[in-house]
Amino acid sequence: MNGQNIDVEMAEAESGSDRVRELLEISAQLFAERGFDATSMRDISKAANVSKALLYHHFTNKDDIYARVALSSSRHLNDFVEERIPADGTAAERVRAFMVATASFFAQHRPAWIAASNAFWTDRNRQRVDERMARRDQFEKRLRQLIREGIEAGEFREVDPADAGRLVLSAINWMHRWFDPEKELSAEEIAARYADLILHGMKRG
Amino acid sequence: MNGQNIDVEMAEAESGSDRVRELLEISAQLFAERGFDATSMRDISKAANVSKALLYHHFTNKDDIYARVALSSSRHLNDFVEERIPADGTAAERVRAFMVATASFFAQHRPAWIAASNAFWTDRNRQRVDERMARRDQFEKRLRQLIREGIEAGEFREVDPADAGRLVLSAINWMHRWFDPEKELSAEEIAARYADLILHGMKRG
CATH class of the missing domain: 1.10.10.60 (Homeodomain-like)
Structure with a gap:
């Protein structure tokens, strides 16, 4: 695709x-x-x-x-990212792939991403909000699972998967505010840099 | 104050x-x-x-x-945070204080924080936008300086201060989306947890 x-x-x-x-x-x-x-x-x-x-x-x-x-900014996100997580990678490689794929998807759907983000607080359509929330929860759960697997495999130290997952998603979600497609670094490159920083802090040892 | x-x-x-x-x-x-x-x-x-x-x-x-x-959600932020950075702390303590104070300020001004955030993309008043941008740039510069001092002192590894600064600010800025003052953890406690994760990844050694 x-x-x-x-x-x-x-x-x-x-x-x-x-x-x-x-x-x-x-x-x-x-x-x-x-x-x-x-x-x-x-x-x-x-x-x-x-x-x-x-x-x-x-x-x-x-x-x-x-x-x-x-x-459109969220419906296909979960599948898009899932397809890009290497089945046989280390936990760090898998979390990194999750981050890069998410940033890539958002960058490709930038206007819809910004529009959906703008409407977050003000959208009054309960069903629409619920649908987006449910999908977001599922997405976050998947990330926590990847982190938990890394801890269980002894690759990551004993971080709180919820905290670490939030940090990862905050970094990427906030990009809609400052990421400029005209500038030097691609969304994927920025996500990879964040991955370096965060994963270094999660590494056991 | x-x-x-x-x-x-x-x-x-x-x-x-x-x-x-x-x-x-x-x-x-x-x-x-x-x-x-x-x-x-x-x-x-x-x-x-x-x-x-x-x-x-x-x-x-x-x-x-x-x-x-x-x-009101930003004018006093810079001074509020500056006053809370310990002059004689380690770089890690100073970055942590920066993060906790920022989260604390936002939590205290939550409706204004959300309102200002909502209007980010749609505010058409050029002067107002410029004023907020200038203040935000100054704030971000200060954080990068704290990180750079930690690198120069040999306390942090050679991270990119711009990347690390953005990660710190993303984590805190994104809190307006999910932080719930009714829930167990205070904004300051959440910021301290992010500080643990990020600073662990920045530590030399």
């Missing part, structure tokens, strides 16, 4: 339409720049150069668009 | 009024819960149980209220 095409595949699976994919990408960009509340259906139709009628043909309302954008 | 009273002192210095302080606190709460765009002057006046006329007597507009709320 080519990561660059995830949004495409996803939107097509959902609607069978290139146009929907394009509308979702434009919406993600606007939500990221302005926030959900400050973006109107009119703004989206203008930016996409389509009529509002056409927009309402494809989407029930702005909430519907937002739901698809926000979910 | 009692941290709990920072907002009070600040608002009083600015306006000489307990009422302004109260209005800012109520506004911070609403901005944190709903986001800036979804909070109206009417919402604030209703929540504060004052007339809109009175609100406009104290503030030019919603931007003005927001500016004071957002700045």
